[in-house]
Amino acid sequence: MDASPAPSSSRRVIRRRALPLTAGVCTLALACGCAGPDSAPSGAPARQAVPARATDDLEERYQDVIKDVLPSVVQIAAGDGLGSGVVYDDKGHIVTNAHVVGSEKTFDVSVPTGEKVLKASLVSSYPEQDLAVVKLDDLPDGLKAARFDDTDEVEVGQIVLAMGSPLGLSSSVTQGIVSAVGRTVSESSSGGGTGATLADMVQTSAAINPGNSGGALVNLDSEVIGIPTLAATEGDSAAPGIGFAIPVSMVRTVADQIIESGKITDSGRAALGITGRTVVDDSYQPAGVAIVSVEKGGAAADAGLRAGDVITRIGGTPVTTITSLSEALANDEPGDEVKVTYTRGDAEKSAEVTLGEM
Incomplete structure (x- = not known):
């Protein structure tokens, strides 16, 4: 689980947590020729000082966003771990990450509006998208x-604030920018992770610390645009400036279905309808995904694939592991048609597969 267990937890490959990045405002001065600081060359316009008001306006906007959103960001204690969550509606539903709730069913929730610890219960968890909804047992004033x-119109360069409980420090606020969109990333399945492959992630320059997972990534209009979930690592250390958040469109899709039905009724995620395992070649390098079983009436079965076949490519994307297979399918939708290349015995074959739903 992501959380900030006791004081620290190290992660491998992709870390679950959420963001901070502190940044100051920097003013640059450009010198022209040999002119002094208060002079300009003959005939050239005098240089304009950067108005202090511009900095004040940005600070005020940050402060307004914090006042608007921070009361909606909570700290969630699940077993021995800590994470964050965001109040989703006025009925006490809170959205967070599935790896924050883990296998727990009841939780202690701390809200910024009061010192009393509140009790909450799990509504449902959807590890395939690393999202979950819990509900407060009683609503506080x-x-x-x-x-x-x-909207999905998140733009690269957009300023964002991250709110949550990094390292157990509740009601923390940090800032960064959206540094990329449309990323596909995979979580580790060790250390409490779900092992999910997540598509269309929002990449941010904000650093991520344990306990921020499930919090809020917010724009300057005081709107939640994502749920911070992962941070990249390099070796055993965090890779600074590369964090990922689940986009708000997926958050709303999952949360609305869980609240209405208690479960996911329409995942919108493509699937082959198989179980499989990674196989290795003679050099013990990952070389494909062997089909262990096919779902009767599923996409793979309908296309003629069967147990024992080894999938090596989806469309033009090589498949060497279960993770790479998930990533190859992450941006497809149910009903899409893809070419699956596979080996059966010593023969290479291919099939056109109409994808089903996860």
Whole structure:
């Protein structure tokens, strides 16, 4: 589970948590020729000082966003771990990461609006997308639902604030920018991770620390645009400036279905309808995914694939491991047709497969 267990937890490959990055405002001065600091060359316009008001306006905007959103960001204690969550509606539903709740069913929730620890219960968890919804047993006075953005138009360079409980420090706020969109990343399945492959992730420059998972990534309009979930690592150390958040469109899709039905009824995620395992070649290098079983009436079965076949490519993307197979399918949708290349015995074959739903 991501969380900030006691004081620290190290992760491998992709870390679960959420973001901080502190950044100051820097003013640059450009010198022209040999002119002094308060002079300009003959005939050239005098240099303009950067108005102090511009910095003040940005600071005020940050402060307004914090006042709007921070009361909606909670700390979740699940067993021995700590994570974050965001109040989703006025009925006490809170959205967070599946790896934050882990296998727990009941939780202690601390809200910024009061010192009393509240009790909450699991509504449902969806590890395949690393999202979950819990519900407060009793609603406290002053509980405020966050505003979730209703658009996918997240732009690279957009300023964002991250709110959560990094390292158990509740109500922490940090800032960064959106540094990329549309990323596909895979979680580790060790150390409490779900092992999920997540598509269309928002990449941010903010650093990620344990306990921030499940918190809020917010734009300057006080709208939640994502749920911080992963941080990249390099070796055994965090890779600074590379964090990932689940986009708000997926958060809303999953949360709305869980709240309405208690489960996911339409995942929107493509699947082959198989179980499989990674196989290695003569050099003990990953070389494909062997089909262990096919779902009767599923996509692979309908296309003629069977147990024992080894999948080596989806479309033009090589497949060497279970993770790479998941990543190759992550951006497809149910009903899409893909070419699956596989080996059966010593023969290489291919099939056109109409994808089913996970």
